[in-house]
Amino acid sequence: MASARPFVDFKLKQRKVVLFSKTYSPECSTAKDILDQYNLSDVEYQVVEIEKRQDCVQIENYLLALCLTDSRKVPLLFVEGRYIGSEQEISLLHSSSELKQVLKGLDVFKDDQSKI
Numbered sequence: 001m002a003s004a005r006p007f008v009d010f011k012l013k014q015r016k017v018v019l020f021s022k023t024y025s026p027e028c029s030t031a032k033d034i035l036d037q038y039n040l041s042d043v044e045y046q047v048v049e050i051e052k053r054q055d056c057v058q059i060e061n062y063l064l065a066l067c068l069t070d071s072r073k074v075p076l077l078f079v080e081g082r083y084i085g086s087e088q089e090i091s092l093l094h095s096s097s098e099l100k101q102v103l104k105g106l107d108v109f110k111d112d113q114s115k116i
Helices: 004-014 026-036 056-067 087-095 098-104
Strands: 017-021 045-049 076-079 082-085
Touching: 004 017, 004 045, 004 056, 017 026, 026 087, 082 087, 087 098
Parallel strands: 017 045
Antiparallel strands: 017 076, 076 082
16 A cells, blocks of 8 residues: 555645546446536546556555545545545436535636536
């Protein structure tokens, strides 16, 4: 976990909105599709595909501790360094418009506009 912790912590400080993901996961595709609807700025939003890294297992272990969860499943969404949820929570927050409200206060949209 030694190399994973600084990597994850850096990513969480680097952007306001960070999604830890795996390219082959259908749940991750769903979460990315939802977040794409918000037209988020590349400066403030990043998708981190963890399976491409040699320390993927260590990253998963550290994320497990950060999220206080017993599941290694991704996606995992963080906003301003705080864990928001997985695909299920992202979908629920999106459908209730709560996700839009959270993002609105952060100045993270391209051209100050969300597509939704």
